[in-house]
Amino acid sequence: MQVSLLPIELARWDQAPPGDAVCVPVWSDVRPLRGAAGLLDWRMCGRLSAMLAAGKVTGADGEQTLFPSAHRLPWRLVLALGAGPRREFSAERLQASVRRTLKAARGLGARRLALALPARDGERATTGPAATLTSRRALDVVLQEVDATPDAIDELTVLVPATVQKELGEVLRLRAVRATPEARRPGAARRVQKT
Numbered sequence: 001m002q003v004s005l006l007p008i009e010l011a012r013w014d015q016a017p018p019g020d021a022v023c024v025p026v027w028s029d030v031r032p033l034r035g036a037a038g039l040l041d042w043r044m045c046g047r048l049s050a051m052l053a054a055g056k057v058t059g060a061d062g063e064q065t066l067f068p069s070a071h072r073l074p075w076r077l078v079l080a081l082g083a084g085p086r087r088e089f090s091a092e093r094l095q096a097s098v099r100r101t102l103k104a105a106r107g108l109g110a111r112r113l114a115l116a117l118p119a120r121d122g123e124r125a126t127t128g129p130a131a132t133l134t135s136r137r138a139l140d141v142v143l144q145e146v147d148a149t150p151d152a153i154d155e156l157t158v159l160v161p162a163t164v165q166k167e168l169g170e171v172l173r174l175r176a177v178r179a180t181p182e183a184r185r186p187g188a189a190r191r192v193q194k195t
Contacts, residue, residue, distance in 0.1 A: 001146065002155045005169055006114065007162040008036050010043060013074060019157065020110035022075035023101050025083040025118035026052075028059035036116030036159045037080070043072050048080060060084060061093065064104055075114055079104060083118050091133055091141050094118060098145040102152040115142065116159035135164040139171055 024037040041048040051057040057065045063082025117138045
């Protein structure tokens, strides 16, 4: 499975290859929408905000709302993922959310998925479980769940704030090194560490 990073920037989204679905977390207690959900909402002329105002989307933990992107995004479908209250979001809740997302993707036949990390979206939580869920930890949780269900998707694009793209890119680079057949041979670890 191919994993890549894409910053939460509209110009970069416009250049992204086509995909099946983009999944963005929606907090129950953060308005206006921020991060990937806010950018998506802006590109879709406030459609997600209108759904929130009408009560069709609440952001409650476990909620999933699917709608077409109407060719305004490189992904044909949007899956708004209810993330619950921001301060209470934890690695365990992220794990459950990713599992639900992969199950939904399988049901939709979505093989090329974009998923926004919910760890940071503009400002970082300073209290509660969310304070310990860094972008790096969130990426680790996502990758563990994706690895646990290897047949679920073919491509995963992780939407991240530009401020953490370099750090998370290094995580993916090390993951790729470990996955190569050469890295599995005895002595290969020493060669990798020297470079």
